Amino acid sequence: MTRSIRPLVAGNWKMNGLKADLAIAAEVAKGYDSTLKAAVDLAICPPATLLYLATAALVGSRIATGGQDCATHDSGAFTGDLSAQMLADAGAIFAIVGHSERRTLHGESNATVKAKAEAAQKALLVPIVCVGETKDERQAGKALSVVKKQLRGSVPDGSTAATLVVAYEPVWAIGTGLTPTADDVAEIHAAIRAELARLLGKPAASGVRLLYGGSVKPSNAADLMNVAHVDGALVGGASLKAEDFLAIARACG
Ligand code: 13P
Numbered sequence: 001m002t003r004s005i006r007p008l009v010a011g012n013w014k015m016n017g018l019k020a021d022l023a024i025a026a027e028v029a030k031g032y033d034s035t036l037k038a039a040v041d042l043a044i045c046p047p048a049t050l051l052y053l054a055t056a057a058l059v060g061s062r063i064a065t066g067g068q069d070c071a072t073h074d075s076g077a078f079t080g081d082l083s084a085q086m087l088a089d090a091g092a093i094f095a096i097v098g099h100s101e102r103r104t105l106h107g108e109s110n111a112t113v114k115a116k117a118e119a120a121q122k123a124l125l126v127p128i129v130c131v132g133e134t135k136d137e138r139q140a141g142k143a144l145s146v147v148k149k150q151l152r153g154s155v156p157d158g159s160t161a162a163t164l165v166v167a168y169e170p171v172w173a174i175g176t177g178l179t180p181t182a183d184d185v186a187e188i189h190a191a192i193r194a195e196l197a198r199l200l201g202k203p204a205a206s207g208v209r210l211l212y213g214g215s216v217k218p219s220n221a222a223d224l225m226n227v228a229h230v231d232g233a234l235v236g237g238a239s240l241k242a243e244d245f246l247a248i249a250r251a252c253g
Pocket of ligand 1 (some may be wrong): 216
């Protein structure tokens, strides 16, 4: 953790969740007690169909909601896409952009991710910009250079600690039960902070929340969250179980 930074634990529900699953959000809100509230911010990023309902269900809980993607454009003939303004209108505070599933399955380039992050900021959403290397890239010793290149290409100019969150999600750790060692996470997160300082200047970069994502569970959360420059988690599978999500949040406290 970075002592001066208030941690954030965000749940990415991915393409999971029907109305009945809002009970998970309600249970998380119930468990977000005063001790946790004093220690950590929480966010839930449900599928877009549930965004408005989830926001309504979480009113008064101090738990934010977020979208999982946004369009690069404000409005227009883009069938099936959702603008950042629409997400904000539905109550979102955050928008995940550049998740590896979108980079891979939807062919999103760094330039596209940057345009999405800029669109999010324009709508006063905070983009959670995701970066991370594949297994082949790590085995080839390229993890650091890949992540730095993604950052240079994806982070909007002029971002500040208040307008940007970065998530390091090694692709090979997502949904696999595998996690990098604490030393590997420390190396990448320190490099992300340093690269952000080059891009945004040190004062802005020193306050940006750097989340770790990829197979975060209650059993490994404390070890991962204790690493320097890890300021929270982006949680996939475990965010679909209120008790697990809360246990991960407690590991940040
Ligand atoms: P898992 O926690 O299921 O590995 O997913 C991580 C992730 O992709 C969060 O965005």
